[in-house]
Amino acid sequence: MGQLTASGRDTAYVWVGRDTGGQPDPAAELLCQAGRLLLDRPMGELVLTHGPGGRPVVRASDDPAGSVGLPVSVSRTAGLVVVAARRAGAIGVDVERVRPLPALALARRWFPPAELTWLADRPEAGRAVDFLRLWTAKEAVGKALGQGLRGGGLRREMPPPGQPWQPVPGAEALWVGHPELGGDLVLAVAVHATGQVDVEVVQRPGHGVAAVRSASVERTSLPVVVRGNWSSRCSTRGRL
Numbered sequence: 001m002g003q004l005t006a007s008g009r010d011t012a013y014v015w016v017g018r019d020t021g022g023q024p025d026p027a028a029e030l031l032c033q034a035g036r037l038l039l040d041r042p043m044g045e046l047v048l049t050h051g052p053g054g055r056p057v058v059r060a061s062d063d064p065a066g067s068v069g070l071p072v073s074v075s076r077t078a079g080l081v082v083v084a085a086r087r088a089g090a091i092g093v094d095v096e097r098v099r100p101l102p103a104l105a106l107a108r109r110w111f112p113p114a115e116l117t118w119l120a121d122r123p124e125a126g127r128a129v130d131f132l133r134l135w136t137a138k139e140a141v142g143k144a145l146g147q148g149l150r151g152g153g154l155r156r157e158m159p160p161p162g163q164p165w166q167p168v169p170g171a172e173a174l175w176v177g178h179p180e181l182g183g184d185l186v187l188a189v190a191v192h193a194t195g196q197v198d199v200e201v202v203q204r205p206g207h208g209v210a211a212v213r214s215a216s217v218e219r220t221s222l223p224v225v226v227r228g229n230w231s232s233r234c235s236t237r238g239r240l
Contacts, residue, residue, distance in 0.1 A: 010088040011198040012189055013038070016095075018179065019081035027074050027081045031058055034085040036071050055090065055146040073143045077185075084189060088197075092143030092190040094136040095181070103131035110154040118160060128188060133161035136188035137176045141168055144190040165197065 013034065017026045028048065035058035036044040051057040051069055059069040072085045073093040084093035104127070107116045117135055121132045137158040142148045157164035158176065165175035168190070176190040179199050191197055 001134055009198050010086070010193065010195060011200055012084060012086045012091055012191055014084045014093060014179065014187070014189060014201045016201065017081050017083075019076055019079055026074070027083060028081040029082070031056070031074070031085075033144070034058065034069055034072060034083060038085055038087050039068065052146070055143070057158060058085070073140075076141070077157060080185070082187065086191060086197075088193070088194045090144045090146070092140040092145070093188070094139035095135050095187050096132045097182040098129055098132060098186060101131065103127040103129050107131060107134075112155050112157050115158060130161065132186040133159050133178055133188070135159060136186050137178070137190070140188040141171075141174065141176055144174065145146035146194060165191075165193075201213065 008016055012201075015030045017030055019026050028103070031048055032043045032046060035041065036043050039046065039058065039060060040074060041060050045061050047059055049057055049059060049069075050114055051071070054140055056074065057069040063069075070085055070087060071090050071239065072083060073091050074084075075082045075094045077095050077097050080095060080097075082093055082095045084091050104116070104120060107119050113132065119127060119130055120135070138149065138153055141156065141158070142150075142153045157169045159168065161178050165177045168174040170176050173192055173194050174190065175193055175197070176188060177199070178186065178188050179201050181187045181201065183187065211218045
């Protein structure tokens, strides 16, 4: 992390780390490090809190109004935690491990007809991955909107998965994409943006995922929702 420098461009930063379920909480640690980098403040001066709509935010402790908050997003899957942050606006992230699952049966239950049709036309060998790409996109978009999957989020139609960013149907200036992590992982990132956004995926030692630094991309998600009112000093105590 110390080798990463925040650019002046609109960049969605994504950190990937190992999650052993113990203390200190790696998600809190990564959020604090993100705040230190992107807000240019010592970690002792940062607070983890929630903004409007329940979105997690890192802000300076001497800024109670939150006028200079850093939008962040967190996702966990077995043994892994992913944190995303972006200075320029809302961001959502979701990650899932690829595993055997009844993709068509689940899509028939949860997804809108157009997505079910698209999935049924996909090769059977990769259908579980395609299902998870749609699912993680819904999660990431819901988090960027600050509402998770509430209010029919699984029925919210996603664009066909791919890179670079794809516009979310029916949502103005909302984009979702799937940066490559490799291995058995599916990652989705969603942003509100009207211009070019870069994505930078940063390896944290020990998580076993190769580091990826993407080229800039032109503007051209199983439910996990963080709820409740909380605020804590930037520390590695407790779990988010």
